[in-house]
Amino acid sequence: MTDDLSDAYENGAYIANAAAYPEEWARAARLYRAQLTEQGLARLDLPYGDGARAQLDLFLPSGTPKGLVVFVHGGYWKAFDRKTWSDLAEGARARGWAVAMPSYDLCPDVRIAEITRQVARAMEAASAEVAGPIRLVGHSAGGHLVARVAVPGVLPDEVAARVVGVLPISPLSDLRPLMQTAMNEVLRIDPAEATSESPVLLPRPSAKVTVWVGAEERPAFLDQAKWMSTAWNCQLTISPEHHHFNVIEPLSEPCSAVVETLLGLA
Template sequence: MDLSDAYANGPHIAQAGTYPPRWAEAAACYRKALSLKGRLRSGLPYGRGPRERFDLFLPDGPPEGLVVFVHGGYWMAFGREDWSHLAGGAVARGWAVALPSYDLCPDIGLSGITRQIAAAVTAAAAEVAGPIRLAGHSAGGHLVARMLAPGMLPDPVAARIAHVMPISPLSDLRPLMQTGMNEKLRLDAVEAWAESPVAMAPPECPVTVWVGADERPAFLDQARWLSEAWHCDAVIDPGRHHFDVIDGLADPDSAMTRHLLA
């Protein structure tokens, strides 16, 4: 059974093609504004590769703590510069926000990307004291959920994780083996299950799964599976689809930002 359409978002969202350039424009404007204020530390390394870098956006004053946002794109697209504006909500509320890039499939496998994000979170944690909150969208939702696996983060960093918000996450990767994307993802049954958050023991850290009510049924299923497996809260955001469900992160007064930082 081919599940390619079930996991395709763009063909089922009106004017889908306008979203990436709008994200890039908003991100560039936000980066420029924070840079002019001396509150952007760009391209900090967490590894040796050219994409093993993160940007750190700083609030006006000592940070309340650290938020790390991990972008989506099915592990195959985008980089940290495309999403800078999503730091806006938490930064306005006094938090530092780190946005990492990572290597993309097929140049790397998913387990390798997971290790990269663990290194990025660890490096960002060394830059900012206080509690850490993780948020990620789609593939990024998968990656922040994976940070809660035992031993994934160093114990001192793991102890600082105060809240994790997988947004429209991919939580069981086995269905992706039945999509055309697997030509690049190169998942087999062993890695798909090993990298699936639903296969992990429920974490002790507070978790909120967030998903748009107007998303594809496959993503509603993926969110529900994680919420059920981890016995954690789930928010179904009315009127939101896969591309605009993340908009709240840019707004300091949105329900999403307030919930992430609560």
């Protein structure tokens, strides 16, 4: 009998006050969008394709951008959108970078392979708005997506050539274990897609990669981070005192270790 790994990939049940996080994320993001809009530094709801979710938000620094950071949100490919995380742009934006945050269609309406293609299109559209080097960062399923689109052959050559750094945070780097979870009724991962969409089974990008994960995350997420670090022979940083829900919070802080790492990748 195949083991059920549903509990291994359950985060909320193991985080204190987990239910309070989504409301606080949305509140902080809403205030941030209002602030940046008032300052004339937010370009919201930019389309990158067809459909209501094929949009991105772009947050701009005060002067000419040093380049572009693209943040891709998580939610197991089946929850959330860009508007839950807007304030996480502030760390890089305050350091002079433009930050793009795309939404994408969710499972079960689409398969993960289609989400990969959507995120690649979003990055192509964002790259046309901002010149200079590109750095990719994503959390959980978003960590999977930034790694996946950085694999050679996914992005157009002219965009891929500008990608200098990739920071997958708590990434789902190997999709095969997720076939043994109850959520796969929604995700619909099959062996072929698990093989084609798992970064650990694919060539590493030419850009510099650092994998980031919280020290207090579930063992399965620590394993997923280690697997990517090993498969791609790249740096692994285990961030003390962080779990799956708060590991991304320091992205909003210009001098945080995670922002220093993101902007130092080259």
